[in-house]
């Protein structure tokens with residue numbers, strides 16, 4: 001608690017009475033905490049939004065500072081600045097000077113959070129004053145995450161640990177690392193000291209240890225050890241085969257299979273997808289460029305209008321977010337007349353097949369059903385669209401080496417096998433070992449068909465990033481009692497589905513500021 005001398009502080013927004021304003025004030029559940037949010041640096045609209053949110057959750061939030069206030073919450077202010085702002089006159093009462101992180105955590109908990117050291121505005125030394133503090137909302141879907149990243153050393157290390165956790169079926173740990181990565185991605189400048197991380201959400205003890213290691217030593221010993229471990233390398237190589245997931249890779253590793261050659265020799269039966277994955281291993285592990293994605297888009301677009309003139313395709317996934325490369329290309333297909341999308345997928349696939357564009361394809365049928373009682377579980381309605389997983393044969397032009405056509409990024413997979421041979425590359429076909437010799441390359445392509453009534457949800461759900469989607473659903477569930485899928489939005493309070501014809505509408509239903517695709521790279 002900080003002894004505070006009080007003067008009458010004139011800060012209410014114009015036209016306000018100066019007490020617990022706002023028509024939305026719910027009943028006060030926590031009379032022991034009387035909050036005041038400092039507008040300085042937070043901005044008036046955010047302050048109003050947060051104040052209303054607090055009241056909805058049963059907190060007493062004052063519009064003007066007064067003697068009943070017990071908790072002063074500010075964002076991006078030092079304790080020095082807050083004290084100066086509040087003035088230094090008569091009052092000797094004690095008031096908590098708190099960072100916004102205390103407020104957001106309290107909102108999430110639905111009750112006043114215990115006040116920890118990291119919530120308190122610290123009395124800074126002169127040195128601390130020079131260190132900028134960052135303020136980041138806790139859900140990735142509340143933030144704008146562009147492709148720019150000022151902390152790649154940190155995010156690379158943590159992403160690798162996230163990937164290892166995911167490949168090891170430790171989903172919780174994977175998500176925790178992914179959330180931390182996403183927070184670091186939005187910081188406007190490189191982190192140089194641990195002190196700068198004060199008040200940031202989603203940074204747990206394990207993550208902070210990794211960050212500290214990188215800041216002090218330039219690399220994370222844990223990430224390095226993981227990257228070099230035989231197990232991680234084997235998991236990467238084996239799941240690099242299209243059709244092989246973490247579970248299968250794990251089973252093979254337990255049988256002593258660590259690379260492609262050992263897999264081949266083991267006599268394991270592979271399904272059709274895995275056979276295709278192995279056959280086109282190098283191509284499929286070479287990043288797809290934007291121009292390759294556009295070239296494929298042209299072909300798929302031709303297929304779609306040939307079989308159904310009014311139908312249209314939209315490039316989704318990472319490319320819609322502006323990524324320069326991807327691991328695959330994703331397209332969403334729809335028809336402006338509801339019902340006309342039925343039967344579209346088999347026709348598109350036949351067209352592509354008849355012209356020799358598909359090296360492999362598997363189509364799953366639409367299994368989405370809207371129940372009057374709402375979705376059974378938040379996740380149960382995911383990915384129920386009619387969908388085609390394929391390996392696409394993309395012409396790279398005569399005499400064009402695949403490595404040249406796709407720029408530098410192709411070098412790693414296709415170039416100089418003597419320097420760093422792909423594990424077990426002996427098992428790859430001649431074409432695969434010398435991909436520059438053939439005038440085409442294999443590319444993973446996903447097609448999804450959605451009825452127009454679900455198009456906005458499908459578009460939002462398939463644009464990603466994966467973490468952004470996960471956070472949207474978490475926000476919907478935890479903050480709004482709603483359930484969001486790639487098909488629909490269900491309001492659990494009103495017990496009804498909420499329709500939308502654009503992404504903007506969905507964000508608005510969710511009470512979120514619209515984030516354009518290029519800023520969903522969380």
Ligand code: UTP
Nearest residue numbers: 317318326327328383461462463464465466469
């Ligand atoms: P991708 O795995 O293709 O990721 O899924 P990406 O963001 O395009 O990145 P690349 O391809 O690795 O460059 C695209 C989006 O589609 C949704 C996810 O939300 C993901 O962000 N998706 C994907 C699903 O909803 N279900 C799935 O089964 C797969």
Ligand code: MN
Nearest residue numbers: 317318328330
């Ligand atoms: Mn993709």
